[in-house]
Amino acid sequence: QQPVQSPQAVILREGEDAVINCSSSKALYSVHWYRQKHGEAPVFLMILLKGGEQKGHEKISASFNEKKQQSSLYLTASQLSYSGTYFCGTEFAGAGSYQLTFGKGTKLSVIP
Amino acid sequence: SQTIHQWPATLVQPVGSPLSLECTVEGTSNPNLYWYRQAAGRGLQLLFYSVGIGQISSEVPQNLSASRPQDRQFILSSKKLLLSDSGFYLCAWRRDRDSPLHFGNGTRLTVT
Numbered sequence: 663q664q665p666v667q668s669p670q671a672v673i674l675r676e677g678e679d680a681v682i683n684c685s686s687s688k689a690l691y692s693v694h695w696y697r698q699k700h701g702e703a704p705v706f707l708m709i710l711l712k713g714g715e716q717k718g719h720e721k722i723s724a725s726f727n728e729k730k731q732q733s734s735l736y737l738t739a740s741q742l743s744y745s746g747t748y749f750c751g752t753e754f755a756g757a758g759s760y761q762l763t764f765g766k767g768t769k770l771s772v773i774p
Numbered sequence: 775s776q777t778i779h780q781w782p783a784t785l786v787q788p789v790g791s792p793l794s795l796e797c798t799v800e801g802t803s804n805p806n807l808y809w810y811r812q813a814a815g816r817g818l819q820l821l822f823y824s825v826g827i828g829q830i831s832s833e834v835p836q837n838l839s840a841s842r843p844q845d846r847q848f849i850l851s852s853k854k855l856l857l858s859d860s861g862f863y864l865c866a867w868r869r870d871r872d873s874p875l876h877f878g879n880g881t882r883l884t885v886t
Contacts, residue, residue, distance in 0.1 A: 664817075694875060703864055703877040704818070711872060749818060751875065760806055760825050761833065762868075762875060766817040 665752045667765035674740045674772050682735040682768045684750030691759065693726055693733040694751035697744075698767075704749060707735075730755065737770070745772045776801035780865045780878030787885055793838075793852040795881050797865030800846065805867040807848040808875065809840055812862040824848060860885045 668683045684693060692711050696704035708717045710726035710733060717724055721738045737744055747767040753759060780797045787793060799805050809821040820833045822840035830840050837856060841849045848865060865878040 691871060696875075703880050706874045706876065709872075709874050751818075753871065760823055760871065761820060761831075762808065762823075763820050763833075764810075764818040 663754075663761070664763050665750055665765040667748075667750055667768050669768060670766070671769040672771070674744075674770065676742060676772060676774055677739050680737045680740060680770060682737075682748050682750075682770075683732065684734070684752070684765055685732045686752050686754075688731070689755040690726075690730045690733075691753045691755045693724075694762065695724055695733075695735050696749045696751065696764075697746045698749065699746045707748075740770075740772045742772050742774065745770055776867075776876070778865065778867055778876055778878040780881060782881060783879065784882045785884070787855050787883065789857055789885055790854045793850070793855050793859070793883070795850040795863055795865075795883075797848045797850075797878055798846055799867045802846070802867075802869060804845060805869060806871075807842065808866040808868075809848065809850050810864045810866065812864065814861070818864070822850070855885045857885050859883065 665684050665686050672680050694709050695707040698704040713728045713730040715726045724735045726733045747769045749764045749767045751762050751764045753762050777800045807824045810818045811821055812818050824830050824842045827842055838852050863881045866875045868875045
């Protein structure tokens with residue numbers, strides 16, 4: 663039931679781009695993306711609810727594919743502040759499902 | 775505005791001792807409430823979630839339990855802690871399935 667994230671880790675130089683993927687074995691109701699800095703609680707980035715949906719937040723955006731089983735997070739022109747671990751959280755489609763489970767995370771390191 | 779309070783921030787407990795972590799949400803009613811645990815350097819493991827008073831769903835069988843005695847209060851307990859219970863415990867809430875999950879600041883538990 664846990665979504666699968668890839669890659670597990672990535673190192674970028676400032677200004678480079680990255681893509682983090684999140685996939686599920688079943689159709690999803692929603693996908694959530696969070697970033698966690700070391701020693702802190704995760705911080706919400708965005709939520710995607712509809713197949714085909716794309717959202718942007720400054721230089722961070724995400725997509726949710728039509729079949730609603732995969733999402734990707736796009737980080738463009740990375741900054742040092744983007745460093746952290748990124749988690750996708752997923753909830754299966756279907757009535758009465760309130761479980762929100764997270765992938766194992768992708769550790770992103772941005773270096774000067 | 776809504777806020778989530780979680781305490782204590784850090785806790786050191788001996789093996790075999792009891793545990794009680796409390797979480798409260800302000801500024802909303804009938805929130806969905808969640809407890810997650812994060813082992814050092816690992817992902818977010820869903821422990822319990824609740825969609826209403828007295829309604830608790832458990833995701834992982836273990837020596838932990840959860841209760842929701844009031845609408846905006848969520849408590850995580852254990853009668854006897856194990857070394858493996860050490861970790862970063864996060865309480866979270868959301869308004870409904872279409873809303874983001876908001877995390878508390880977490881409790882760092884060390885069982886010695």
